[in-house]
Amino acid sequence: MQTIIDKNIQQAAHFLNAGEVVAIPTETVYGLAGNAFDAEAVAKIFEAKSRPFFDPLIVHTHALEEVYKLVTEIHPQLALLAKQFWPGPLTLLLPKKNSIPDIVTAGLPNVGIRIPQQVDTLKLLNELNFPLAAPSANPFGYVSPTSAKHVYQQLQGKIPYILDGGECNVGIESTIVGMHNGLVTVFRIGGLSIESIEVVVGKVMLHIHQGDNPAAPGMLSAHYAPNKKIVIGNIHENIKKYSGAKLGIISFKTIFSEIAPKYCYTLSVNGSLREAAQQLFAAMRNLDNSDIEIILTEIFPDEGLGKAINDRLTRASFKRA
C-alpha cells in the first residue's frame, strides 16, 4: 500500500469514509484514526499498530454536543473539566452508549473521549459524520510520534494517508481522568497538569499503574519505550559509570560538554517543562535511530508537565532494565 503524506483534509476524509485508517495530527501526539462506529475500521487500527485487543482506544470528536451523543452521562465534576479544558490534552472516561462497538473499549463499560486542539483535525472531525477512534500512531509499546515524519518512518506501507499538521505543540499524550469510587481520579499523567485539574475540581486521586498486569490496559510499566537502554539518574556520575559505552543524553537544561552535541539533547535551556515535554519524544527517537548504545537521562522537577515527563521516562527505562 502506498502511504501519502499531505495536508489535504478532504482526502483524509475520503479514506476515513471508505473505512480506511488515517494518521491525524493532534496537539499531544499523532493518532491512528478510524471510524469509531465501524468495528472493521477499528480492527484495522489494531492490526496496523500490532496492538493487543485488550487495550482500549480513545474516541475523538469536535464538540461537547457530540460527546453527549456517545455517552450516557457526564459526572458533574468531569463536566467541569470538559468545559474548562476541551479542546485540549484531556481524556475523560465516561459510560458509553451502545453505538460505540465493544472493540473500541475492549469490552469495558467506559469509553475514553477527547476533543483535541489541532485545527486541521478539528476541521476533519467536523466534516465527518462519525467520531474517530485513535490510539497514538506508533507500533505498540514504542515512543509516540510527534511529527508526520515519525509516523511515516514506522507505518509506511500499512496505512494509506498521513494528514500532516506539523509538529505537535504539547508533545506528550493526554491526561486521562475518570471517576473511581466516587472520586475524580487520574489514570494517566499527561499533557494537562494535575495542578491545573485541581484548580477546577480540588484534590484528585492518582491511579497510575506501575505493575506488569494492569487493570487499566495500556498502563503497562514498559511502554513509550525506545529500543536502546535508558538509564535515569545523575548524568555526570553515569557518564563516568558507563564510560565504556557510546552514550546519548536527554537532559532538562544542562548541556553536557563531555558528549558530542549531536548526541546531547538538552530539552529546554530556559528550564521550561512545557518546552521539554514538547521535545522529549523526538529526542528519544533520534537517539534510538543513532549509533549510541545507552541513553542517559535524569529525573525532571516533579511539578506540572515534569510529572508526565518522569512517568514516560520511567516506563521507557523499564523495557530493558
Ligand code: TXA
Ligand atoms: O493524547 C492522546 O491521548 C493520544 C492522541 C492520539 O489522542 N492518544 C493516545 O492513545 O495516547 P493511546 O491508545 O496510545 O493511549 C490511550 C490510553 C491507553 O493506555 C488505554 O489503555 C487507555 O488510554 N484507555 C483508553 N480507553 C480506556 C478505557 N475505556 N478505560 C481505561 N483506559 C482506557
Ligand code: MG
Ligand atoms: Mg500509545
